[in-house]
Amino acid sequence: METNKGERIATLDIVRGVAVMGILAMNIVAFADVPAAYFNPLAQTVPVSTADLVTYAANFVLFDGKMRGLFSFLFGASLLLMSETMALSLVRRRLFWLLLFGAAHFFLIWWGDILITYAAIGFLALAFRNAGRRGLVATALVLIIIQFAIYVAMTLYSLDLQGPVLSGTATADQLRSWEELTRDTIMPSPERRAEAIALYQGPWTSLVHHQVTEKAFFPVVGIFAFGWETLAYMLLGMAALKSGLLTGAWDNRRYAKWLLVGLAVVLPCYLIALRFLFRSDFAAPVVFMWSFAAASLLRPLMVVAIACLIILATRRGGALTQRIAAAGRAAFSNYLGTSIVMIGLFYGWGLGLFATLGRAELALIVIAAWGVMLLWSKPWLTRFRYGPLEWAWRSLTLWRVQPFRR
Structure with missing residues (x-):
């Protein structure tokens, strides 16, 4: 992210580079198999x-x-920086174009888009740009509690629903509700699995038709159901920027302290969660309680710990750090580029590997993709000012073609 002097905050680029690579480690399952496999191995x-x-x-x-x-922390921090160095109208225009990029990504490429949510929530986050650190953190905590309450309700x-279903006394409406609740989060029925495989192994036009007709309101539902947490993270990112955490301004001792506190508190909780998940064979209430509700309370501290670890x-x-920073500077191109490459690998119009690989095999593809991100980003940015999509986004925001070559 550039400051008003045209200089970049290197720490933000480095952390963003790790984040854009790390996102693929989880998204790979959503590219390669039925949606429920993301939550339930x-x-x-x-x-x-x-x-x-x-x-x-x-x-x-x-x-x-x-x-x-x-990534949400960094998005909030970047919004704050932009609001300090650009006219607010330009920041809003930038979010508008991000919304359109996200819509194209969702309807034409992949159902797991997060850009629509970021753009929509970003407009709300801008209202908090002048808040102090304590106010930002306090508001974020309230939002996280609201998100936790939603997950508890789920x-x-x-x-x-589970009681009547397992006992065989469920009504037709209860069975229908159970199937809708669990098909994308716990376990699809054989019929649903077959439908999903046929869809993603089919032609691209069928996928677009499915997104436009069956999932058109999916992003809107997601914003209302899960946007509380996203806004909380953006506000925490603003607070982290103001505190110096995300700029590298803290000394090593302070970073180490927050790293150790975060790991000491969160890691045991995640190990307990794993125990419950495995012992229950990923039963629906257990998944919703531990993978959704409990995790929503644990994640913020873990995100801070990971940021501290990356910065330390x-x-x-060094050479690797420079390449990670370059991947972060081209994060938009890497994110959307990854989607295009992955659906080319897994969907039927490409290599058709959908529903043919396990998690361990998919991890090898993730590592290979990380290598590609690290290999192309730095040489590209040595010759060009921006990543290709960053350049398009910037040109559309300013409504004039920006210099591209160095």
Whole structure:
């Protein structure tokens, strides 16, 4: 992110680079298999191996929600910086174009888009740009409690339905509600799985038709159901920027303190959550309680700890750090580019690998994708001022073609 003097805050680029790579570690499952497999490793289409379960556990502790949270922190921090260095009308125009990019991503490329949510919530976050650190943190905590309450309500709803379903006394309406609740979060029925595989192994036009007709309001529902947490993270990112956390202004001792506190509090809770999830065979109420509700309270502190770890680990710079920073400077291009590459690998109009690989195998693809991000971003930015999509976004925001080559 550039300051008003045209200089970049290197720490933000580095943390953003780690975040955009880390997001793929979780999103890869949503690209490659039925939606429920994201939350429940037992829902993957191919037989589950021990390596798949180990991969799930590692991702659950280290990546699930944390990279999205970290990215949201950075988005809030970037909004604050832009509001300080650009006219507010330009910032809003930038969010408007992000909304359109997100809509194109959602309807034409992949159902898991987060840009629509970021753009919509970003307009709300701008209202808090002048708030103090304490006010930002306090507001964020209230929003997180609201999000927690929503997840608890989902847990209670699943408990209310599960009893009649398991006992065989459920009405037709209860069975329908149970199927709608669990097909994308716990376990799809054989019929739903077959439908999903046929859809994603089919032509691109069928996917677009499905998004436009069946999932058109999915982003709107997501904003109202899960946007509380996203706004909270953006506000915490603003507070983290104002405090100096995200600019690298803290000394090593302070970063180490928050890293150790975060890990000491959060890691045991995540290990307890894993125990409950595995012992219940990922029963719906347990997934909603631990993967959704409990995690919503734990994630903010874990995101802070991860940010501190990244900053400490990259203090001395070096070739790898420079490449991570470049990946962060081209994060928009890397995010959307990853979607295009992944659906090309997994969907039927491409290589058609959908529903054919387990989590451990998908982890190898993630590592390869990380390598590509690190390899292309730095040489590109040596020759050009921006990543290709960053340049388009900037040109549209300013409504004039920006210089591209250095």
